[in-house]
Amino acid sequence: MTTKKILVVVLVVVVVLVSIVLIFAGGIVGFVFYQIGNSDAAEVARDFLRTNQKLKQDIGEVQEFGKFVTGNVSTSSGDGTATLNFKVVGQQKTVNASVELIYRNNRPWRVVQASYENEAGQTIDLLNPYESLNLIPRMAA
Numbered sequence: 001m002t003t004k005k006i007l008v009v010v011l012v013v014v015v016v017l018v019s020i021v022l023i024f025a026g027g028i029v030g031f032v033f034y035q036i037g038n039s040d041a042a043e044v045a046r047d048f049l050r051t052n053q054k055l056k057q058d059i060g061e062v063q064e065f066g067k068f069v070t071g072n073v074s075t076s077s078g079d080g081t082a083t084l085n086f087k088v089v090g091q092q093k094t095v096n097a098s099v100e101l102i103y104r105n106n107r108p109w110r111v112v113q114a115s116y117e118n119e120a121g122q123t124i125d126l127l128n129p130y131e132s133l134n135l136i137p138r139m140a141a
Contacts, residue, residue, distance in 0.1 A: 033069070041080070048126075049065075058092075079103065095118065097115065
């Protein structure tokens with residue numbers, strides 16, 4: 001074999017290996033985005049954003065959400081926390097929103113904090129922090 005043929009074979013092998021690694025990594029990333037976007041926490045967050053009057057006043061009726069939901073969902077022993085970020089497309093504007101949720105004792109997810117960034121770059125709270133205290137289940141004394 002000539003040096004040129006050996007070089008071509010080595011190059012082909014490297015390209016194939018790099019392609020396999022990229023496909024594998026892309027599959028993992030895609031799976032993670034899919035799991036987060038289709039979680040129960042994401043559904044509760046979307047419902048909250050669709051019905052939030054403060055958000056509707058600024059962007060109009062929510063038409064849809066961006067394809068990718070980013071953030072994290074963590075669950076353990078019947079408790080969980082989630083911080084999710086959405087692109088929210090309204091009738092008038094599109095904004096980026098963030099929603100924090102919790103669940104305790106295997107009860108449904110509850111929104112404890114939500115906000116979005118307006119055109120001026122200001123963070124607008126969508127949930128009064130004092131109201132969110134009522135959303136957290138209290139332990140019996």
